[in-house]
Amino acid sequence: MSAHPEAGPSAPGRWDQRYREGGDGWELGQPAPPLAAFLRHDPRAPEPGGPVLVPGCGRGHEAALLAELGFSVLGLDFSGEALREARRLHGPDRPGLRWLQADLFDRAALEAAGLGPGSLAGVLEHTCFCAIDPPLRSAYRATVVHLLRPGGWLLGLFWCHGRASGPPWGSDPRELAQLWRQAGLEEELWEPARGSIAGRGDEWLGLWRQPAC
Numbered sequence: 093m094s095a096h097p098e099a100g101p102s103a104p105g106r107w108d109q110r111y112r113e114g115g116d117g118w119e120l121g122q123p124a125p126p127l128a129a130f131l132r133h134d135p136r137a138p139e140p141g142g143p144v145l146v147p148g149c150g151r152g153h154e155a156a157l158l159a160e161l162g163f164s165v166l167g168l169d170f171s172g173e174a175l176r177e178a179r180r181l182h183g184p185d186r187p188g189l190r191w192l193q194a195d196l197f198d199r200a201a202l203e204a205a206g207l208g209p210g211s212l213a214g215v216l217e218h219t220c221f222c223a224i225d226p227p228l229r230s231a232y233r234a235t236v237v238h239l240l241r242p243g244g245w246l247l248g249l250f251w252c253h254g255r256a257s258g259p260p261w262g263s264d265p266r267e268l269a270q271l272w273r274q275a276g277l278e279e280e281l282w283e284p285a286r287g288s289i290a291g292r293g294d295e296w297l298g299l300w301r302q303p304a305c
């Protein structure tokens with residue numbers, strides 16, 4: 093079941109509308125530079141091996157980067173318009189890169205797509221967390237923890253702006269660290285991001301792991 097009302101700023105139809113009307117001010121036209129630099133050059137970056145999910149993948153730039161680096165990637169979004177764009181830019185499903193239209197909070201849809209408990213080696217987060225309604229953050233956390241296998245990783249670039257309204261909803265770095273700690277994930281990295289684009293100087297980069305049993 094979807095956790096979203098059919099109206100409101102976070103409803104799937106509103107996201108479709110934003111893509112159709114070009115009201116997508118978050119679009120970078122490339123993978124977020126701090127994530128790309130980390131994945132390409134940092135020795136702490138996760139290695140390919142096992143399926144990786146990019147929730148709220150939008151036009152799919154991070155999913156395509158991961159596929160280029162040898163990861164087996166599923167880009168998920170509940171907006172059909174977003175995935176139409178992702179396929180146009182990065183190609184249809186192929187080995188190593190697939191697209192799935194589903195609500196991240198719809199466990200039945202995830203299961204039907206092979207996303208069962210412990211099915212993922214990794215999750216890459218970029219501007220999905222700030223797009224969902226803040227009351228759904230604990231559900232986001234539960235979904236990530238449910239899907240990650242032991243030793244699985246969460247790599248995320250989080251928008252820690254302090255504005256009261258959204259989307260994009262801001263985060264407090266201390267609260268985010270606590271959110272993942274409470275979920276039992278082990279923090280490997282949590283620091284202000286380097287190389288963010290102008291206007292996103294308040295991003296934080298984090299890497300957490302599900303304990304390896």
Ligand SMILES: C[S@@+](CC[C@H](N)C(=O)[O-])C[C@H]1O[C@@H](n2cnc3c(N)ncnc32)[C@H](O)[C@@H]1O
Nearest residue numbers: 107148149150169170171174195196218219223
């Ligand atoms: C701000 S956009 C970011 C897109 C992409 N990550 C990027 O950085 O360009 C947020 C995306 O999350 C998707 N989204 C929001 N809530 C979702 C949910 N519950 N399940 C799946 N996708 C969701 C929206 O459709 C939208 O494409």
